[in-house]
Amino acid sequence: MTTNDLHIALPASKSISNRWLVLNHVAGCPFILRNLSTADDTQLLQTLLLQLKNGRSEHYYCHNAGTVARFMMALLALTPGRHTLTGDDRLRQRPMAPLIECLRGLGCQVECTGEEGFLPVDIEGCTPDHKMAEIDPVSSSQFVSAMMLVGPRLANGITLTLTGRASSRPYIEMTRAILRQAGIESSVSANHRVYRVEPLKPDPRRQHKVVEIERDWTAASYIYAAAALVPGLRMRIQGLSLNSCQGDSIVAELFAHFGVKTREVRSPYHPNSHSITIEGTGTHEEEFEYNFLDYPDLVPAVAVTCAALGIHARLKGAKNLRYKESDRLQALQTELRRMGGRMTFSNRVAVISPSELHPTDPVCDHADHRIAMAFGILSLRFPGITIENPAVVSKSFPKFWEQLKSIRKAASLPPLPPTSAR
Numbered sequence: 001m002t003t004n005d006l007h008i009a010l011p012a013s014k015s016i017s018n019r020w021l022v023l024n025h026v027a028g029c030p031f032i033l034r035n036l037s038t039a040d041d042t043q044l045l046q047t048l049l050l051q052l053k054n055g056r057s058e059h060y061y062c063h064n065a066g067t068v069a070r071f072m073m074a075l076l077a078l079t080p081g082r083h084t085l086t087g088d089d090r091l092r093q094r095p096m097a098p099l100i101e102c103l104r105g106l107g108c109q110v111e112c113t114g115e116e117g118f119l120p121v122d123i124e125g126c127t128p129d130h131k132m133a134e135i136d137p138v139s140s141s142q143f144v145s146a147m148m149l150v151g152p153r154l155a156n157g158i159t160l161t162l163t164g165r166a167s168s169r170p171y172i173e174m175t176r177a178i179l180r181q182a183g184i185e186s187s188v189s190a191n192h193r194v195y196r197v198e199p200l201k202p203d204p205r206r207q208h209k210v211v212e213i214e215r216d217w218t219a220a221s222y223i224y225a226a227a228a229l230v231p232g233l234r235m236r237i238q239g240l241s242l243n244s245c246q247g248d249s250i251v252a253e254l255f256a257h258f259g260v261k262t263r264e265v266r267s268p269y270h271p272n273s274h275s276i277t278i279e280g281t282g283t284h285e286e287e288f289e290y291n292f293l294d295y296p297d298l299v300p301a302v303a304v305t306c307a308a309l310g311i312h313a314r315l316k317g318a319k320n321l322r323y324k325e326s327d328r329l330q331a332l333q334t335e336l337r338r339m340g341g342r343m344t345f346s347n348r349v350a351v352i353s354p355s356e357l358h359p360t361d362p363v364c365d366h367a368d369h370r371i372a373m374a375f376g377i378l379s380l381r382f383p384g385i386t387i388e389n390p391a392v393v394s395k396s397f398p399k400f401w402e403q404l405k406s407i408r409k410a411a412s413l414p415p416l417p418p419t420s421a422r
Contacts, residue, residue: 005236005277006410008223011397012037012239013216013246015067015171018045019178020211022071022149025049027182030206035213035239040395041065048072052079062087062119064325064367065395066094067142069119073099074146077108078153079125084113086120090367093118094323098136099143102160106130131156137166139320144195145175151197152184160195167320169294170247177245182206215239217248219397221301224251224278225377226404228258228305230411231282236265241274251298252276254290258305259283284309293317296324300374303332303352307341308381310354319348325395326366335363335375339382359384369395376404383414 017037022045024031036042045068048060052075060076060083062069069087073096076083086092097117100110109124131154137144144166151158166172169192176195179186183206185198220237227235242249242264252262259281266274288311292299299318306313321328329350333343338360342353359382365372372392379385393400401416408415 005234006406008235008237008403008406009399010215010219010223010237010239010403011039011399012213013218014039014042014396015174015216015218015246016178016213017042018067018071019145019149019175020213021045021049022075023152023178023182023184025053025075026150026153027200027206030209031182032208032210033213034210037213037216037396038398040398041068044068045071052076055081058082059084060086062091064088064091066091066140066324069094070096070099070140070142070146071149073110073121073123074103074150076123076125077103077106077110078127078150080127081125083123083125084120085123090325091119095139096121098139099146102133102135102143102147105133128154129156132159132161134161134163136163137172138164139167139323141166141168141171144172148172148175148179148186148195148197152179152200155199157199158197160197162193162195166192167293167317168247168296174245174247181211214241214244214246216396217244217246217251218297219400221248221251221255221298222373222377222397222400223403223407224255224260225301225305225374226380226407227260227278227280228255228284229280229308229377229380230407230413231259231280233407233411234277234279235407236275236277238273238275240276242276248295248298250295251301252278254298254302255305257285257288258309258311284311287312289314289316291316296321297370299350300328300332300370301377303343303350304336304374304378306352307336307339307343307355307357308378311352312354313350313352315350315352317348318345318350324368324370326368326371328368328371331364331366331368331371332374334366335360335371338363339378357382362386362388364388365390365392367392369393369397373397373400376400379404379416380408380411380413383416386416
């Protein structure tokens with residue numbers, strides 16, 4: 001086993017952490033959750049769940065955390081009492097209508113106090129008798145996951161019929177995997193349009209069962225981007241396995257197009273310990289095309305990598321990026337253009353054309369952690385880059401700047417200006 005690898009510490013998966021937190025609450029907290037994400041979103045969800053458990057307040061504020069808002073909405077609707085759910089200006093612009101309509105279809109009272117289909121909402125929690133509901137998953141798979149996580153609370157479980165093709169479908173499969181690990185049965189039809197979750201049943205095996213949360217494959221996309229931009233630097237990432245319930249593990253396959261090799265490593269002394277090593281070769285394809293409908297969170301890292309390497313790229317299935325923490329398509333286009341890049345988008349396709357990039361200072365992060373990290377990685381090629389609000393990365397990867405600093409040092413690159421890593 002080599003000792004020359006640069007060791008990278010990724011955060012735990014906030015997607016897995018958040019699902020386990022909700023499911024643990026629904027099941028009466030029998031699980032011991034280890035290695036929970038320290039990301040802002042997960043800490044916020046923990047706070048709100050504790051608030052709900054203790055009944056300290058009827059007002060639940062979700063900042064700009066879409067997953068937290070959607071999971072809490074479903075949970076509050078099935079918890080007797082009066083509740084108000086809201087968030088910041090950006091969160092109040094993000095779509096909530098499909099989840100609201102699904103809950104209303106079950107007999108829950110959810111009233112939009114502003115624009116219909118958006119936060120804020122007033123909720124009169126109840127325990128509905130219905131066990132069947134329809135839901136539109138086109139704008140977000142989180143609507144489906146939210147209902148699947150609270151479904152076990154219903155006496156008859158829940159059957160969800162999807163009225164369209166779900167975006168980010170691997171996240172629904174992640175939810176099913178977590179339900180299975182928790183001992184809750186679920187099933188899906190052959191066409192992935194009907195999901196059934198069985199009711200929670202007493203099971204003493206749940207009590208004090210330890211759950212270890214995986215590291216975050218989405219966060220790994222920025223390390224892969226770094227490997228593509230700094231060839232020859234071999235990095236070891238502990239706690240990742242190619243056999244993961246996280247759909248974004250496909251990042252290993254995608255970045256092979258950009259010359260990054262991935263190898264899974266297993267310790268002979270700790271058989272349950274997983275890690276991977278990655279290394280850029282300095283070679284890459286001249287053209288790249290992929291449909292990111294199921295993997296939208298990977299687009300920022302892929303987009304800046306293609307722009308930096310001069311790859312002509314067609315990134316399909318990117319429409320829903322407009323409804324994230326920022327309009328990510330617009331944010332990527334704006335900041336790449338400021339650097340001399342060429343990016344256009346139409347008909348759900350973002351096109352990046354080869355161009356000569358140059359540093360710009362500072363890069364506007366658009367209050368979006370993934371935009372900040374993507375352009376932070378570009379500083380490996382363009383040292384003059386700084387990020388307007390570097391602290392925004394705490395939403396998903398609190399120690400991102402520390403890891404980038406170690407990469408720069410290992411690659412013998414000058415340190416970042418203090419304003420980019422505070």
